[in-house]
Structure formats: structure tokens, C-alpha cells
Amino acid sequence: MKNLIPAERTNNIEYAIRDIVVVADRVKKTGKKILPLNIGDPNKFDFKTPPELIEVVTKAMWDNNNGYSPSSGIEDAVEAIRKEAVELKGIKNIQNIFITTGASEAIEICMTALVNRGENILLPSPGYPLYSAIVPKIESTFNTYYLNEDNGWQPDIDDIVSKINDKTRGIVIINPNNPTGAVCSKETLLQVIEVAKKYNLVIFADEIYDKLILNGSKNISIASLTDEVPVVTFNGLSKSFLAPGWRIGWAIVSGPDKEIADYIEGAQRIVRARLSANHPLQYAIKPALEGVCKHMPETLKKLSERGEITYKRLNAIKNISCVRPNGAFYAFPKIDIPIGDKEWVIKLLEETGVLCVHGSGFGQKEGTKHFRVVFLPQDDLLNQAYDKIEEFMNKNF
Numbered sequence: 001m002k003n004l005i006p007a008e009r010t011n012n013i014e015y016a017i018r019d020i021v022v023v024a025d026r027v028k029k030t031g032k033k034i035l036p037l038n039i040g041d042p043n044k045f046d047f048k049t050p051p052e053l054i055e056v057v058t059k060a061m062w063d064n065n066n067g068y069s070p071s072s073g074i075e076d077a078v079e080a081i082r083k084e085a086v087e088l089k090g091i092k093n094i095q096n097i098f099i100t101t102g103a104s105e106a107i108e109i110c111m112t113a114l115v116n117r118g119e120n121i122l123l124p125s126p127g128y129p130l131y132s133a134i135v136p137k138i139e140s141t142f143n144t145y146y147l148n149e150d151n152g153w154q155p156d157i158d159d160i161v162s163k164i165n166d167k168t169r170g171i172v173i174i175n176p177n178n179p180t181g182a183v184c185s186k187e188t189l190l191q192v193i194e195v196a197k198k199y200n201l202v203i204f205a206d207e208i209y210d211k212l213i214l215n216g217s218k219n220i221s222i223a224s225l226t227d228e229v230p231v232v233t234f235n236g237l238s239k240s241f242l243a244p245g246w247r248i249g250w251a252i253v254s255g256p257d258k259e260i261a262d263y264i265e266g267a268q269r270i271v272r273a274r275l276s277a278n279h280p281l282q283y284a285i286k287p288a289l290e291g292v293c294k295h296m297p298e299t300l301k302k303l304s305e306r307g308e309i310t311y312k313r314l315n316a317i318k319n320i321s322c323v324r325p326n327g328a329f330y331a332f333p334k335i336d337i338p339i340g341d342k343e344w345v346i347k348l349l350e351e352t353g354v355l356c357v358h359g360s361g362f363g364q365k366e367g368t369k370h371f372r373v374v375f376l377p378q379d380d381l382l383n384q385a386y387d388k389i390e391e392f393m394n395k396n397f
Contacts, residue, residue, distance in 0.1 A: 181325025
């Protein structure tokens with residue numbers, strides 16, 4: 001039998017967050033202790049899925065809700081998503097909601113349903129690598145716009161406009177942002193809406209961290225600011241409800257009904273073809289969104305404290321500067337070094353055991369170098385890691 005050659009579309013699929021773990025596994029085998037600041041999984045640290053949700057899911061399983069669900073999701077969950085979107089977020093003109101295997105599946109479904117071969121969606125740089133991984137799978141083309149580090153990592157509106165071409169179909173906004181921890185201002189969101197309206201673009205709003213807001217910042221759902229522009233809002237239980245392994249997410253499609261009806265039907269064809277999301281776990285959505293869980297105050301307290309430790313410690317280290325993170329649990333520090341950021345991350349890992357992710361894995365402005373840290377670990381582990389980064393920088397740079 002001849003060697004099996006993978007499809008060409010797989011050649012450009014990269015996922016820096018997971019790829020760097022391959023190097024970490026090699027380093028771990030040498031006996032070095034790994035201090036993980038690389039992956040946004042709260043359950044790896046001192047965060048636990050709310051017991052109220054576990055009880056609901058367990059009951060759903062014992063009640064034998066273990067077969068297929070309706071393709072778009074169970075009615076109670078869909079209605080809970082709709083109610084929260086309308087009453088708490090102020091989203092207007094909701095036309096469709098469907099539940100997926102994590103927000104990641106919702107994102108891929110909605111991009112697949114919109115983009116033809118050779119067309120593009122504007123992606124933020126830096127941004128979550130999932131989007132870049134989807135591009136080659138749907139035979140799209142890469143088209144990125146910059147976030148402005150000098151303006152708290154807000155989307156650069158002028159750069160967005162300059163990147164639009166006759167093949168551009170949509171724009172992604174990650175708010176709060178992964179990897180920078182930035183929260184978009186209302187002014188920025190209104191400008192994005194005007195651009196989308198002018199150029200007939202769909203807005204894909206990734207709001208998976210919308211409840212993890214720090215430092216008194218205010219998070220605004222972009223769909224609440226328009227009923228004229230099509231917006232697809234992504235969310236789920238993974239981050240705010242500390243259940244990333246449950247893989248429960250959803251998409252809310254809002255905007256003018258006639259103009260987006262065909263697009264919704266295209267997305268629903270994909271939704272129906274993959275049968276359903278995990279059935280019993282959907283029963284956690286309604287109690288989660290109705291405020292049954294008691295975990296949020298303690299979660300925000302921990303993240304606020306750890307975000308502040310991260311901001312202060314990293315800015316005190318030679319040749320490192322860091323914009324204050326106002327949401328999620330990430331920071332994206334800049335490093336002034338004579339080597340590449342991926343080489344720096346690997347060297348740091350090999351010498352100290354501190355595991356971060358190179359900024360180039362998320363995208364960054366040409367001529368700059370960054371790394372992403374996750375500040376989920378407990379205070380003592382964070383301080384250990386930052387001590388090692390400081391010693392490493394003093395020794396080598």
C-alpha cells in the first residue's frame with residue numbers, strides 16, 4: 001500500500017496553544033518541573049465546576065436524556081439563552097439560536113455557512129488560533145487586522161477598513177479578548193458596526209468570556225447596539241461556568257430577518273447534518289443562565305487578584321511591558337529581545353520550566369514580539385513563575 005498523503009488543506013493548520021505542549025512534554029521527561037501558564041483551563045487549578053450544574057446534569061442522565069437531542073438544542077436551553085440575550089444583554093432582532101459542541105463548533109459552522117472558496121473573514125491579530133485553523137479547512141484566505149497595543153488592544157478601525165476587499169464577507173470581534181485580556185469600548189464597537197454596515201459584513205462576536213470582567217470594566221454585547229447589521233454571537237459554559245470539558249456552546253444569530261434568512265438556513269443544514277450537541281449536558285444551560293450558580297463572586301475575586309499580580313510583576317521585569325488585562329484570564333506582554341518570540345518561549349521553558357505560548361502563535365504586529373500568559377494558577381505558583389521569568393531575563397537579556 002502506498003503512503004497516505006494528507007489533504008493539502010491540513011498543511012496550514014496550526015494551534016500554538018497545544019503545539020507548544022509537545023515541547024513541554026519533552027522538557028518534562030528530563031525531570032524539570034513544569035509551571036503551566038499556557039492553557040485556559042480553569043479546572044486544572046483551584047476552580048471547580050459549580051455543583052449545582054453537576055447535579056442537574058446527573059439528574060438528566062438518570063432521567064435517560066441520553067439519546068439525541070433536537071439538532072438545535074433542547075427547548076428549555078434555547079429559550080434560556082434567548083431570555084438572557086434579550087433581558088440582560090439587550091440583543092435585538094434574534095432570528096435563530098442553536099446549541100453546539102462548544103463555542104468552537106458554533107464558530108466553525110457559522111464561518112463554513114458563509115464563506116466560499118477564496119473569500120475571507122477579517123480576523124483579529126492577535127487573536128484566538130481556532131479562527132486561523134478554520135481558514136484552510138473551508139478553503140478561505142487569511143485576512144487579519146491589528147489590535148492597537150497603544151490603545152489598550154482595541155481593534156484598529158483604520159486597519160480594518162484598509163484590509164477589506166471584494167472577497168471579504170465578515171469580521172470577527174473577540175470581546176473580552178483572548179489572548180490580550182482587553183475589553184472593547186462602546187465607541188469601538190459602534191465603529192465596527194458602522195464599518196460592517198457600510199461594507200455589508202457579518203459580525204462574528206466571540207463573547208465566551210463575557211462574565212469574566214475585571215477592574216470595574218463594563219462589557220457590552222455588540223449585538224445589543226444594532227438591529228440592522230447581522231451579528232452572530234458565540235458563547236457557552238466553558239469559561240464563565242468553569243466547564244470547558246463539557247463542550248457546550250451556542251450561537252445567537254440576530255439582525256434583519258429577510259436579509260439573513262438564507263444564511264440561517266445554510267447554517268441549519270450543517271447543524272442538522274451533525275445530529276446534535278451533547279444531550280444531557282444541555283440541561284445545565286438554563287440554571288446557569290438563570291443565576292443558580294454561586295461561584296461567580298469568588299471566581300472574579302481570584303481572577304482580579306491574579307490579574308493584578310500578573311500586571312505588576314511583568315511590568316517590573318527588564319525588557320517586558322504589559323497592558324493591564326480587563327477581562328478573561330490572559331495577558332499578552334511585549335518582550336524586547338534579540339531572538340524570535342517562539343525561540344524565547346522554548347528557551348524559557350527549557351531553562352526554567354515556565355510554559356507560556358509565543359505571541360506569533362496568535363498573530364502580532366510586524367516587528368513586535370510577545371508571549372501569552374494565563375493567570376489562572378494560584379498566587380504562589382504565579383509568583384514562582386514570574387520569579388523565574390525575571391531571573392531568566394536578567395541572566396540572558
